[in-house]
Amino acid sequence: MFQKVLIANRGEIASRVIRTCKRMNIKSVAVYSEADAEAPFVSEADEAHLIGPARVNESYLQVEKIINVAKETGAEAIHPGYGLLSENVDFARRCREENIVFIGPDADVIEKMGSKLAARKSMEAAGVPIIPGTNEPLETPEEGIKLANEMGYPVMLKASAGGGGIGMQIVHSDDELTKAFEGNSRRAEQFFGDGTMFMEKVVENAHHIEIQVLADHDGNTLHLFERECSIQRRHQKVVEEASSPLLTEQTRSEMGDAAVRAAKSINYKNAGTIEFLADEDQNFYFLEMNTRLQVEHPVTEEITGVDLVEQQLRIANGESLSFKQEDLKIDGHAIEVRIYSEDPETFFPSPGTITAFEAPTGDHVRNEVAVKANYQVTPYYDPMIAKLIVKGNNRDEAIGHLKEALSAYKVEGIKTNIPLLQKIVENQSFKDGQTRTSFIDEHIKK
């Protein structure tokens, strides 16, 4: 096993990886920006190295600086967390050139799945159902209008290189499509350096359901069941749970098989996630693949008892998976909510100083936290400051634990989305498992 691992990330995911490294007696190296000098993950690591100013393009996206820290500190591997460099092909390639293990799949696989259009084609070839739409780039809004009229509105306009909701928009008419095309293409070009657009039919009353996969270098590929991540604001997830309240056992099994088939077809290694949209009739369609650990990985860990970071480290170290598909069973029900520093009604960011912070405790509660009291939340990074995960014997019990834990959560000095989360937990449709992607618009937003 590795002696020392560098974590090329920040916040709660850096803390999360450090925790498993400590348990496995692996030394951890943190890298941090000037804005993160007081962040908990910096003091939790065995070593911490300043890599630049607050802005991510001057610090956390500085490939050469991070590679140099790895070389100077003798780190044999780099865990990229999620976001930032986690799906950066050049970074994965530079690691390989420097003989540093990138804890993730091969750069070529990241590249292929990084293009949503290329991923659609690959999955179609592997026999995985895809959403009706275009498999070639849309060159002009007029071309999009022609196709949209053939498919019927509403359609989802998407950036091939997009992520985090950037560059995507539902459109209902020719006019809307014309306006959305230019704006989203420009935004995708600015954020991802690629403004290529394509289009998919909107799946009505959809659930966003994804399957966690693990694959080693010996050809073993298995799935760890699904996560339901339908409750979102601004196309970003807010509540995630395992298992999905929608799926029958038969669909669960079919989706798991499809995800394994998808991963095998691209020779995938390490942890990854195949995202699907599913409708009320249990039809499911490939959405995209995330070639990294995901924010919501704890709910899978809670119901399977598998430490996904440990498995990532072991696979990257060349070890075989020590369990088989039939060894995995679903135990209980887990729910994760993301605590964002934002206005709970407008979803506007709310940076500032946290004057008091207290996370709930208890047997059924797990916290993944990026902040502490007297900590300054800056406008430079994602607004997520913590994750709260609860587990119960069944969904009702988990919801009860969540309600109790949210009422004990204390964050002062900045606005957070905790009031929004409390509204969701109290909502009867949520309790009934009616967790469609339109949930917040339908039930919460005024």
Next chain:
Amino acid sequence: MSEVIANMAGNVWKVVVKEGDSIDSGQDVVILESMKMEIPIAAEASGSIKELKVNEGDFVNEGDVIAVIE
């Protein structure tokens, strides 16, 4: 006289107008970027831009004056 005020802390990502421009109420003056979100800040009154108090790349706090409209 009317002031355009930042409604959140963030970086000025784009300045849409320049001093002397005529502007309508509701028209964007700057676009702020905070926590990976772009927020357009619009004028609440019509008139001409008398003074722009920010440049692209500047950091503003909630409540800071961005521009003065005459």
